[in-house]
Amino acid sequence: MSAVKIENISKSFDTVLALAQVSFDVLKGELFGLIGPDGAGKTTMFKILTTLLMPDQGKAYVEGFHTVKDYKKIRRIIGYMPGKFSLYQDLTVEENLNFFATIFNTSIKENYHLIADIYGQLEPFKKRRAGNLSGGMKQKLALSCALIHEPKVLFLDEPTTGVDAVSRAEFWEMLGRLKAKGITIVVSTPYMDEASLCERIALIQTGKILSIDTPEHITNAYHKPLYAVRSDDFFRLMKELRGQHFAERVEPFGEYLHLTTKDQITEHEIHQYIQSQGHSTIELSAIEATIEDVFLDLMQAN
Amino acid sequence: MMLRTFIAFVKKETFHILRDPRTLFILFGMPIALVFIFGYTITNEFTGASISVVDQSKDKLSQALIDHLVASGHFELINVSDDIVSLENDFKAGVVKMGVVISPLFEQHFYRDKKATVQIIADATEPNYAATLTNYATRMINAFQNTKSEISSIPYQLDIESRMYYNPKLIGAYNFVPGVVALILMLICAMMTSLTIAKEKEMGTMDLLLVSPLHPLLIILGKVTPYVILSFINAIIVLGIGYFVFTVPIKGSLVLLLLLVLLYLMVALALGILISTKANSQQTAMMSSLFILLLPTMLLSGFIFPIASMPVILQYISKIIPAKYFIIIEKAIMLKGASLDSVINPVIVLGIMLVILLAAALKNFKVIYK
Known part of the structure; x- marks a missing residue:
């Protein structure tokens, strides 16, 4: 019971x-x-x-x-x-x-x-x-x-x-x-x-x-590609990524941005794009979703 | 188990009261302040009221009349002249509240024509005071006329002899002490009760009390009991001040009086609980208490203004004011020495009010919110 x-x-x-x-x-x-x-x-x-x-x-x-x-x-x-x-x-x-x-x-x-x-x-x-x-x-x-x-x-x-x-x-x-x-x-x-x-x-x-x-x-049920990313100019990066067609969602998570992509784009291609925008000290890595990522995703879907 | 919980509740409530200086002041400062404010400021008694006399006659009899008025000690002569204009100036300057105009050839008219004129003029910007002064002056002038007429003996005169029963000296305290008791009990018992319950709601503690095995009745009883006891003590303090300081008698049974004080307390309490079931914040409880309790109790209970002289609609409204009946009961027992038989009607009315208010309060007390 x-x-x-x-x-x-x-x-x-x-x-x-x-x-x-x-x-x-x-x-x-x-x-x-x-x-x-x-x-x-x-x-x-x-x-x-x-x-x-x-x-x-x-x-x-x-x-x-x-x-x-x-x-x-x-x-x-x-x-x-x-x-x-x-x-x-x-x-x-x-x-x-x-x-x-x-x-x-x-x-x-x-x-x-x-x-x-x-x-x-x-x-x-x-x-x-x-x-x-x-x-x-x-x-x-x-x-x-x-x-x-x-x-x-x-x-x-x-x-x-x-x-x-x-x-x-x-x-x-x-x-x-x-x-x-x-x-x-x-x-x-x-x-x-x-x-x-x-x-x-x-x-x-x-x-x-x-x-x-x-x-x-x-x-685990979150199947979309997710990356944690940061650079020397955090807010410009966020603005630029949000304007990109491959980005489904870009949210600040502490010191990193969580980037969910929708198109078939590789980690390397993302890195290249960020570099082409003139950022330095770039960190980029694929990560597992947190509850908050899932929550934001479900919120958007609703 | 019930008793243990009840005691814990009363203890908690007592801590709340003792630890809040504002509550303590309202509970004990206000009643005592009210008695003395009413005792010394709102009164119809007067001594040494300033008057001005316009003596257009200036003979022996007019002088005797002036002496008669002043000798009583109730009037103090500020100005004597023979011109009405000087009286008007005195009024405008606010020096006097009443003027006495004695017409020319006063003595001659009085004895020879058996018809002389004395005019009393009062400053009616304060109507009650003006009425009291003219009343008193009229009585004194009539008395003066009687003493002088004995010599000349006017035939066929109607002799009015008035006696003021139960309060021969017309002492204001006889009226206001019962009124203040009614007002304070209503205010403290009902307002404080509604405030304390509204506070539990506002603070969220009412939710915790509800989410417990406590019966709602026990919650209410536990909360109000300290206030009943404190209100009762207040009633005794006010009656004590009335008895010892303002010499208001308690001719009837003290036990009966206190029992009926308890009955009235219960009515006030039920009203307070009813208000609190509707008010979710202390502010709302306070405002509705002042509006529903304070104003009607002061204005419509017959405490300050006589009910008989109100507009008809207000007279009907006054019939649902509990304080009205309680003041009747108090005055009957304290001043007239009445027994329960004589006050049974107002007692029954209060009893019915208690049952209705309690039923309404319990019905409105929410155990589950909608």
Whole structure:
């Protein structure tokens, strides 16, 4: 049985279509990622799955319970961490955790083993008010509060947005350990580089699912020729390549441009072209696609 | 389990209140400030009101009348002249609020023709004050006439003897203390409740509370209980200030009064919850509270303006203002020493309001958003 089952869910706000006929399953014990830019419909999906929002059409089940009819049962077995930091800023770290433990009829002591390695880092600051924590610590506290009642399914809406790179890496390590404890985790993120840390991902854009698979399968399915390229004049190179008929897409990826070609053109011919434009210190190599390449490609196709 | 959760909720809410100086000020600063503001500024009592007299007669009787007015201590004589123009100048300069014009040959007309004229002119740019002054002056002049008439004895005169029951000295505090209690309880209990629930929505914490096994009723009860207790304490503080500082009596049963304060609190609370179900931000909650609660409670409850002198449509609207009934109850118990029997009608009205508002609030409280 799936931990989460979504069948043809549609939801619109006024005239804006937030989700269009979305369907997917999340297996038990899986670390599942919902990957897409802001406004793709990720938060709406989370609100429906956490029983806060009614879908216009379609059905969704969490651990076999219907999100509208059995919402009370779902609310006992899930942990939810909203995208916006939603704890009591004027309560201390300890008071927040205590409060959420109590309303789920448990205590910090009882389930300390679940949050030990997360809350452990926060304990030196347990008398500090939540509003005065750094971004990374806020996320850890929010995760602790969502975990304290030992949920079967954990919903994390953009947990790493606004968090520094080190804390982000730490956070994903923690998710790995939670998964090892058998908790199903559904996480959303706008950062494509985090997609590869999930077991399976769904790429979502303007309310539509573009692709669902393991990150490897998704990147392997990209069959177009792809090159990483750079030269001494980065922006002129980008402009010139974008004007070429052989270039399907040219996107900046950090220090390199990712060039997808559509015509039969060899690496050598590309190099010659760039040289003929007067660039120096040219680097050019064929590469494997990343999730972001696939995402941009699927976006363009839609 | 329910009790433990409930206590945790009340504790959390108390922390919120204690850690926010603004909330604390609204809770305790405002009520006390309001009592004293109303106590010392909005009052119909007066002493030593400045007057100007135009004495066109200048005889013994006119002088006696002037002495009579001044001797009471209510009026202070600023100017005596024989020209009406000087009175007008005094009005324009704002030196006096009332003038008394005694017509020529006053004594002669009074005793011989049994008909003399005294004219009272008031500056009605402040209508209430002008009315109070002329009323008082008229009463004093009538009294003066009676004392002088005994000598000459005018036959067949209608003798009006008025007595002011329950508030013989016409002390303003007797009116405003019940009014302020009604206003403060409505404001604090309803506004603070709607604000605190709207805040949870605005901060996103309401979503977390909803995604928990908590019953919605428990969420609401846990949130409002501290405010009920604080409002109740406020009511006692205001009544205490009324009793000890402004000597407003509590003739009836204190227990009955406090029980009915609780009933009114519940009505205010239900209103606050209802507002919060509609308002998604603290700002909206605040504005709607001020509009729905503060203004009608002040203006249409009979606290400041008598309901009987309102336009008919406003009189009908005043019938749905809870404060109106609560003020009736308060005045009856405090000033008249009424028992429950005498105030049963307004009590029933408040009871019905409570049931309707609670039902509406619970119905509108969303556990799943559409």
